[in-house]
Amino acid sequence: MSSRLIATQIVEQVIESKLPLTYALRHNESFKQAGNDKALIQEICYGTFRWYAQLEYILDQLLDKRIKKKDSRLKYLMIVGLYQLRFMRIPPHAVVSETVNTCKKIKMEWAKNLVNAILRRYIRETELFNPAVDNDDGLRTSHSKWIIEQLRRDWPKEWKSILEANNQHPPMYLRVNELRQSREQYLIKMKQAGIAGQITPYSKQGILLEKPTDVEQLPGFNKGEVSVQELAAQLSVELLDLKPEQTVLDACAAPGGKSSHILESQAKIKSLTVIEKDPNRAKRLSETLIRLGLHAITKVSDINDIDHWWNKEPFDRILLDAPCSATGVIRRHPDIKILRTPEDVKAINSLQMQLLTTLWQTLKPKGLLVYVTCSIFKKENSDLIKIFIDKNTDCVLKPIEAEWGKDTGYGKQILTGQNNMDGFFYACLEKI
Ligand SMILES: C[S@@+](CC[C@H](N)C(=O)[O-])C[C@H]1O[C@@H](n2cnc3c(N)ncnc32)[C@H](O)[C@@H]1O
Structure with missing residues (x-):
């Protein structure tokens, strides 16, 4: 099947079925069988x-x-064609002929002349569109109005640089499994395999790759020596201040990036319980743990259904990596710009408060709960923490002593692109 056809089908599926792009790619049989064309299809879709x-x-x-x-x-076929003309270095005549030929494959042969005329007109008149695009923040940076307005309200000084950062290609970070070897030892293995990278600041296990690499090429990946994890995500576990013999809960755990980091960071904790509501994602979480040779008590459950998963033994530590708008990871998941709506954010926001309230009952006195999101909207982050602390007299904010991020007064925020990281928020809440 042709690359343009597969890309068009995936774009259509994401928009019409409101499916995340990563999910659509993972489940598309033609994409899976596309061999060397996979990279091209991926580039066109992203x-x-x-x-x-x-x-x-x-x-x-x-x-x-x-x-x-x-x-x-x-429409999706023409947008895919315009993307290639405007942003890729493919000879224009090749884009036009491939796109026109795809009309037949999508059973719209009648539209060949229209597609041909539109793409050729774009090639002739490219420059005409630039003034209108350049003069409008939404068009220039390709963001919807509501996202821009929310960012402008939340981050009056930084919103423009956030919009720019959202359109950058994200770097690829690794987290070395220190139960197996040190970061320095792994760097030597990488060098021997011809993969260039350097240690990161802030995370003791982090490596920044010089260029994104297929995980299959990474030495020892299948044996659990290393995981792929964004640098900002690697900062959550240190905040838990894990000690031997503690009972730990990772609520909202799939696909297990932070659960596995917890187990790698403090091998002597008494137990780690992980909860995930979505059975398919819980399966991915189990696969992560198996690959890394780690063990956790796994519960497939809705957190709010507390009697289903909690045996009334409170936890010393809780990580709530809450479901969120994911507006901090737009550079990795650009489909969020199209799929997310203000109504979604409202619903997610009330779920976040519900989850935090439910989990608070399961925390021991003197225990610590770390609340994390990959959102850059204040209402999901510092505003929510302020409301929670005001309502719960047994909750105090523990300051985060770290070189990274902005102190919001109610937790630390990394804005997208700062120190080459995704946008993340963290708050440490102690029970008194
Ligand atoms: C931000 S992701 C977690 C990422 C994970 N901590 C990691 O580092 O790999 C949030 C997860 O919470 C799950 N989730 C959402 N609502 C939930 C609920 N009410 N109960 C349990 N899990 C839930 C989602 O299915 C999703 O897998």
Whole structure:
């Protein structure tokens, strides 16, 4: 199957079924069998979402009439074509002929002349669109108005640099499993395998790769010597201040990036309980633990269904890596720009408060709960923590002594792109 056809189908599936791009790629049989074309398909899909709002605007300017809803696949095909013309170094005639030929494959042969005319007109008139695009923050950076407004309100000084950072290609970070070897030893193995990288600041286990690499090429990956994990995500576990013999809960645990980090960081904890609501994601969590040779007590359950998973023994430490808008990881998941809505954020926000309230009962006196999100919206982060502390007199904020991030007064925030990291928020809450 042709790369353009697969990319168009994936873009359509993500938008029409509101599926995350990573999920759509993982479950698309044609993509899985695409061999050497996988990288091209991936680049087209990610790039199309990164620039979707801008490309859609340009397409609207090029069309005399809007594409009918029932023909929306044609719209996605043209947007995929425009992405290649505007952002990739593929000869324009090749993009036009591949895109026109794909009309037949999507059973829209009748649209060949239209697609040909639109793409050729774009090639002739490229420059005409630039002033309108450059003069509008939403079009220039390809973000919807509501995201820009929220960021402008939350981060009046930084919102522009956040928008720019959201469109950068993210770096790839590794976390070395120190139960197996030191970071320095692993770097030597990488060098022997011809993979360049350097140690990161802030995380003692972190390595920044010079360029993204297939995990299968990483020495010892399948044997659990290393994991792929964003640097900002690696900062959560140290905040737990883990000690031997503690009972630890990782609520919202799949796919297990932080659960495995907990077990690698303090091998002498008494137990780690992990909870995940989604059975498919819980399966991925188990696979992560198996690959790394680690063990946790796994519960597939909704946290709010507390009688289902809690035996009334309180925990010393709780990590709540809460479901969130994921607005801090847009550079890794650009489809969030298209899929997320203000209504979603509202619903997620009340779920966050519910989860925090439920979990608070399961924390021992003098225990510590670390609340983490990969969001950069204040309402999911510092605002929520303030409300929680004001309501719960047995809760105090423990200051985070770290070189990274911005102190919000109610936790630390890393804004997307700061020190080359994703946008993350952390608050440490102690029970008195
Ligand atoms: C941010 S992700 C966790 C990432 C994970 N901590 C890691 O580092 O790999 C949030 C997870 O919470 C799960 N989740 C959402 N609502 C939940 C609930 N009510 N109870 C349990 N898990 C939930 C989601 O399915 C998702 O897997």
